Amino acid sequence: MILPNIETFIGCESSFEEASIVLYGAPFDSTTSFRPGARFGPAAMRHESFGLETYSPYQDRDLMDISVFDSGDLELCFGSSEMALSDIQKRAEEILEADKFPLLLGGEHLVTLAAVRAVAAKYPDLHIIHFDAHADLRDDYLGARLSHACVLRRCHELLGDGRIHQFCIRSGEREEFRFAAQHTDFHPLSFDGLEETVRELKEKNVPIYFTIDLDCLDPAVFPGTGTPEAGGVTFLELLEAIRTVAQANVVGADVNELAPMLDASGVSTATACKVLRELLLAIAK
Amino acid sequence: MILPNIETFIGCESSFEEASIVLYGAPFDSTTSFRPGARFGPAAMRHESFGLETYSPYQDRDLMDISVFDSGDLELCFGSSEMALSDIQKRAEEILEADKFPLLLGGEHLVTLAAVRAVAAKYPDLHIIHFDAHADLRDDYLGARLSHACVLRRCHELLGDGRIHQFCIRSGEREEFRFAAQHTDFHPLSFDGLEETVRELKEKNVPIYFTIDLDCLDPAVFPGTGTPEAGGVTFLELLEAIRTVAQANVVGADVNELAPMLDASGVSTATACKVLRELLLAIAK
């Protein structure tokens, strides 16, 4: 008998029951204000992952050694951010209820809000570690408060001052940089201060949500994103930063803002896949 | 003294006061369910129009002979369809109040709803002539009732049975084709029946809103659109159909669904520009 065609991220072939980590895709980009296309990110990563090895020479670990279930992409409504966020949050809650690690693949960065709502409900003392080129701290964007440009501001409303740790930020309105100076733990332009931050959070055993906007990477190696910002971190710096964060108590995570059609060479997708492989290997217990 | 850089569609350089036709762009595509990018349509048309002549050998008329004002693109909110529609409708109302012809450049097809709301308020006996590959008659799309896939259904709720005349439709759910059979004047696959329809509407001097989804064209000549459907009409068939419709009492119009980034050759944008030139020359009194 011939089996149906199951498509997962490479090496993520566990059943839901066996898995300790669950991937879920949120192909949503309705609030993207510049170049859309992040909706195609998770499917592209799944599809192109077959150009990737499951083995990481950086960590000397293999995806075949860990247990990950890939639940595919949610079918989300375009045109209503609240409906889309609600569906994403529900999926995150299902995963958390089963005591598994939810790893969200965006989509635009707004999808993070849905996951944070779910994770913060389970872990009220949640902190966020945020890698991004953009501060994402606007109060609204052309009237919309549910916007990729506001997502960390909405998270701040949930979590309060000093619980959001931002790194690599190199773009935003002056107002956002001022807000950050007062309300978040803000590390512009690079990963300076990350080791110390993680050490402290680890000592307190604080639960951490880890959100990676892939545009923290320099557009040289990651052009396939809606709002590329020159002056970013290198791929190897990002890998090291991920391994640093993974030493702490990470309880949920996401990787977002790959817009594969914007980089016809396929390098951005290949790089996103490798980031995800390294993240999975770093957080798997 | 050096003047600022005013950018209009070629040959549309009248002031608002002088103009009989007013172009307004709605760069919105938040509900696009497949490939986004129609938001870039109106700016691309304006920008690429400089590869076009103002003179039409088909009609032996020149844009320099008529009076068109190009008001540029509205700044619309991504992520809230109702807010975007409201801003578009307001602009259409301003133009109608000044007794000028509103010509909307989309964006995705949902923007038509805003214009139809404004035009139907002024002309309660409004009919719609609709050129499209898709019926756009769904009641909702994944829960959203404000969606490009539902826009003619929403128009039907405004206008009622027998007031919507659809041509070239070659894609939709079975349910939409059934709805059309009962509620609209439905002409699938081609322009068959257009001349007769227009003659009747003209005899009754009915006010007409004319909406052109450019994907009615065959993707051979118009690949730059979100959901291309093979088997469409030719460019010359569309030009002739436009001149046919223009003989009736057209009181508002739109041209939409150019997604310029999807056709790197630029042919789709050039073709859209020529459609707009021919439409302007045909409707100008």
Add this chain to the structure above:
Amino acid sequence: MILPNIETFIGCESSFEEASIVLYGAPFDSTTSFRPGARFGPAAMRHESFGLETYSPYQDRDLMDISVFDSGDLELCFGSSEMALSDIQKRAEEILEADKFPLLLGGEHLVTLAAVRAVAAKYPDLHIIHFDAHADLRDDYLGARLSHACVLRRCHELLGDGRIHQFCIRSGEREEFRFAAQHTDFHPLSFDGLEETVRELKEKNVPIYFTIDLDCLDPAVFPGTGTPEAGGVTFLELLEAIRTVAQANVVGADVNELAPMLDASGVSTATACKVLRELLLAIAK
């Protein structure tokens, strides 16, 4: 509990047991002599099919009404044509043994040979109806006898004179055209003669293998193929020809030579999906 991510061509969600038609993908293009990339054809069709409706207004039928199982892509060896053909043939045999209709998605045209070997073993009096821009009748191509350019010649060796019916052919060496004149039922440039051919085969109730090289289409609507040949048939002509062939006793089929990366607009893939939908609806009993 969350289910794994099953990816099929749209509307092809039957189980193997229930299905009367079985799709199987052969992502192989190692012998392509000009522009490779047909290996990505079947996955692209599966993935992009979600921009397609399941309902056909041409046939007033819906994929939801028929039973198709999509077995996904085979994992084939690049660099050994014989090994790849062997794996494809084995899959075709499995499907035929279960008395289901095998519908192969290529890949380059050489993959047809594997399916024909399997089908001819079951139906010794098999005929082939062949739509293509190229005759594919070379005896060898730079020494290789297993080559996309030789595939119908190899089929001729299996079936003999007068059993291969070729349509739309508009490219080849002089030698191939001479061979065709003597050994195949040859209809260059168009579908002229197709109705008559089908009527005769139907009358004799001959079993038919139906192979569609998508480059029979004009490159205007189907640029995404390795060796595009201007002067092809239109999409609507192809649809009509498919429905004509489907009236006879078709016992196996394939659709091949979509190279999706060569057409960044996505139109070629969308068109290929529609051809497959129409073919499925036409052959389903």
Add this chain to the structure above:
Amino acid sequence: MILPNIETFIGCESSFEEASIVLYGAPFDSTTSFRPGARFGPAAMRHESFGLETYSPYQDRDLMDISVFDSGDLELCFGSSEMALSDIQKRAEEILEADKFPLLLGGEHLVTLAAVRAVAAKYPDLHIIHFDAHADLRDDYLGARLSHACVLRRCHELLGDGRIHQFCIRSGEREEFRFAAQHTDFHPLSFDGLEETVRELKEKNVPIYFTIDLDCLDPAVFPGTGTPEAGGVTFLELLEAIRTVAQANVVGADVNELAPMLDASGVSTATACKVLRELLLAIAK
């Protein structure tokens, strides 16, 4: 001993001495006012011609049966039209002196002027048959009289009234259409009138320069050109028109305005190659 790498258009491997037709490339596009890139046309045709067969089923002739020498591309100065034209003219004169047929590959359409200067010097009663989307009859373009947009106007200054026969023209300023009405034999939009024109010229045995701007083709099949104009002729119509013209006394020719980078699918280049093959086979004695 190993031979150097000679690159010619496929099947054009005669020596200069043996050849009756000589190809020469003019990779120039400095006056292109919209999208440049025609400079890459002749090299792309030469390079991509290896995806083409040497045999034409349309004419049942083969390039291997005729004698064509490909002299490659001239090395032309960008930034001085007069210097570039002078170099092209010199090459045309060399070919004419050797009593061979000069077949120029552009480049932008301005290059035709250089060839016409050379050919008209040898044949003072020269006529021109001109296939194009554009009239190219401006007196100047932003001050430049040597411009692709003026090339037929410059030819008219050389040859005078009634000696230029224009077909398929569908774009230009009103002024150009007026000029044409008075001074050229003008056939807008299609090949209507071509057979009669050729019959008359043939009866008088008039020497003809035949210039094909490939943008006469519809952009559906030929998007790779600087100023695509929807509403053009089909590939098969062009082939037939070429065979018609070839019946008369053609003494020089060119094929121009392929801008290969504008059509990443490669279809435009493949189509241009086929046009050249058919032209060579039609004019070869």
Add this chain to the structure above:
Amino acid sequence: MILPNIETFIGCESSFEEASIVLYGAPFDSTTSFRPGARFGPAAMRHESFGLETYSPYQDRDLMDISVFDSGDLELCFGSSEMALSDIQKRAEEILEADKFPLLLGGEHLVTLAAVRAVAAKYPDLHIIHFDAHADLRDDYLGARLSHACVLRRCHELLGDGRIHQFCIRSGEREEFRFAAQHTDFHPLSFDGLEETVRELKEKNVPIYFTIDLDCLDPAVFPGTGTPEAGGVTFLELLEAIRTVAQANVVGADVNELAPMLDASGVSTATACKVLRELLLAIAK
């Protein structure tokens, strides 16, 4: 009343009178010898600048705090370098007469000559600081002395020895490197020596024309240029070098050689926009 559509680089919305800096675009690339397309640079920067923030975290300054007028693109003749240069020079002179800072957006690098002619007329002791991958010191290029490859050589003829300071140069003929060794202040491959050079020029209060060929950047982050040269400087190195130069008495400047169509990802244009923002903020008093 509805206002016309004024398009400027983001945040450059002053009137001419109020502005201290005036942007002017020169969409010219007729002498480009390899890949053309720099003509589209200034319009692309203006258009894509809306993906950029007006605030710079690098300088903690905002475009909203300074006064810049964007005069749009000149309409230049293709095919006559002297006519184009003359029009550019005239515009530069107008700006200088009004005692404003002229900031030219190219176009190919030849346009710099026009600006230098104007600026040197006002400031006879002018020096040039030149960032580029190429020396641009040829005496002629295939006979043309007005060529992008000769522009600094022409400037040298105006200014004489020791007044041109070149940085990052990594490509040229041997002859150009020899010329540079004797006649210019030459710093190949990097910005080594820039601080010292600027300190000296500042001490003497020498007026400086600052010309940035964006291909000084590594093609990793700036592929969208006609002749990319691996081994360039990073974006952050360029920003720092710009701030260094801005400390001296800069009286005119340009940014050139963005060819946006060559980088479909949009990263090159986004990077060029950011370079311009940082340059504006650095030179604004």
Add this chain to the structure above:
Amino acid sequence: MILPNIETFIGCESSFEEASIVLYGAPFDSTTSFRPGARFGPAAMRHESFGLETYSPYQDRDLMDISVFDSGDLELCFGSSEMALSDIQKRAEEILEADKFPLLLGGEHLVTLAAVRAVAAKYPDLHIIHFDAHADLRDDYLGARLSHACVLRRCHELLGDGRIHQFCIRSGEREEFRFAAQHTDFHPLSFDGLEETVRELKEKNVPIYFTIDLDCLDPAVFPGTGTPEAGGVTFLELLEAIRTVAQANVVGADVNELAPMLDASGVSTATACKVLRELLLAIAK
């Protein structure tokens, strides 16, 4: 008399007799398992090399000072690896017999095996220096032992332990890394250890085959390759490593895995050309 069109890599215009180095192209990629297109690498390098200077400021040497013959591309069979390898090996043998340096342009990496077979026959104590992102040490790939993924494993069978020196490797199966640890001189991730390795080989005057898989470069500067791997070396690091290796007794070399169509910007091809120029200048005696 007009000469035929000889196309070589820039500055490589010696005759075979005069030359000390002979370029030969192997346009083969039939075993590429992910994205094909390396077959187009050598022709693209030859063609695009005219955007390159012959002079290297890095080495202060010029291609015009050395003697290189470019024999063009072999015509290889797609679909039979053994036939293709045999033709490549034969060409390498011809070059070696004439006591010239064979410099192979791939093509996929499998082509190296053919050259190594020829070179090892002449120099039985051959060592290999291998720059690559991938270990290429699999025993088979989906059953094929002649595969790009196995090429160094096949070379190891020819040469034995300790004779293969691998650098920059950052991708492979765990098994390949284990094999390398036991059987090759393995330097993952960077060029660490290269100087020492070369010094030792130079002291022993060991003959060296030098194979450069261009994907050792970071995809930021070299996206145009089938399997890009983030985290690679920079262009300047590669240049320095090449000059280091060239100090030893290099007797054959290759540059491979450029897939030019995957990088529409042309940067990858331009970079490959520069790598080849620097390699030629470094190894020329």
